[in-house]
Amino acid sequence: MNEITNHLPTAELQALDAAHHMHPFTANADLAKHGARVITRADGVTLTDSEGEQILDAMAGLWCVNIGYGRDELAEAAARQMKELPYYNTFFMSTHVPAIALADKLAALAPGDLNHVFFASGGSEANDTNIRLVRRYWDLMGKPQKHVIISRKNAYHGTSVGSASLGGMQGMHAQGGMPIPDIVHIGQPDWYAEGGEMSPEDFGIMRARELEAKIDELGEDRVAAFIAEPVQGAGGVIVPPDSYWPEISRICAERDILLVVDEVITGFGRTGRWFGTEYYGLKPDIMTIAKGLSSGYAPIGGSMVSDKVAEVIGAEEFTHGYTYSGHPVAAAVALENLRIMEEEKIVDHVRDEAGPYLAEKWHQLGDHPFVGETKIVGMMASLALTADKSARLPFESPAGTVGLMVRERCFANNLIMRHVGDRMVVSPPLVMQKADIDLLYERALRSLDEGHAAVKEAGLLKTAG
């Protein structure tokens, strides 16, 4: 264990962490009592912590380490670029080779006429760019009153004030005066939680038509764009009914609004296609990318922009940009990541092998008495925990109480599986092989068994109402 003991003892690291490090989406006082798990290294699909435990990472970090950990080629690409040109900006009539090469590569990979990219350091920044892009587009088209962006409840588009306003997370809006003006939210296509007595297909149509109704209510002359994730990720891997996207596409085609598809999770192979846009046959005007673009090895994101929108935006100065837009090291890492994805045919691996095998195992978990439904697209999957398989009702306890108990069992069983409320979600590295998926299944099943027993023991195995 020598290679992982080249640091302070775990308890000392945890104490320093608690003293100085404010964690994202965390009650730091509570974390300080438990101590954060210290991850020291990783290889393939496995993390190692400061105690030497080997943990299967079924979340690919935060939905991003698509090609797995420990790829020397990416480290070498970063080192080469740092030595040659560690930084230069792309403002003021300058450019550099990594940004040029990556933009060219992305234009070739992206569907339709999404031939232009505005770089950012991540998904939140890119979605902030999108707010400005769509509003600027309509200003330049002589329709400055078209400023409203329609999004969805329980959507996740990032955490900056702009992108969190696009998102539909009530807990986030409650902290810091969001949403900002002229962003409105319609219902999400979550049939399991909200579909009531309707069939999934009817419910999907109904939720899609909320977009049409909202455009009519506001007036088409006020609406700039609709933004959505092909499959909601952080909202709980909510896979829409099959009827949903075709109906949304019909509405977008009939109305003079822009479609922004947030592919931060679904992009770069997650669905078994290069983009979720292809999986669902969408025609976006703008597409948000980040996460899998570099497999998380360097922070980079961007907005892919159609010919139609880019031409209008480019007519005058767009007063927008980030110091690290197109950062050369991040761009070089992303390029190498995409090269490996193509060389190793990772998207085909998801579509033809890993995805179908994970689906088979995942649906087997659906037989568990604790599981109400299982959903999966490519390599992103969720299951709903339930106290009563026949009822499709939430637990009596506050949402997330039961989910957290199951996540704790996963943690103890060296499986990173996340909970969103009382749904469990996975989004593993795309390079997982069958043996890794078998291990994922075994640990998930054991965690469900133990979680079920613990929830029963605590008297929480009760449905609401």
Ligand SMILES: *Cc1c(COP(=O)(O)O)cnc(C)c1O
């Ligand atoms: C993670 C995520 C974002 C935000 O990206 P960051 O890099 O964390 O800023 C935006 N949209 C979606 C769909 C995401 O999953």
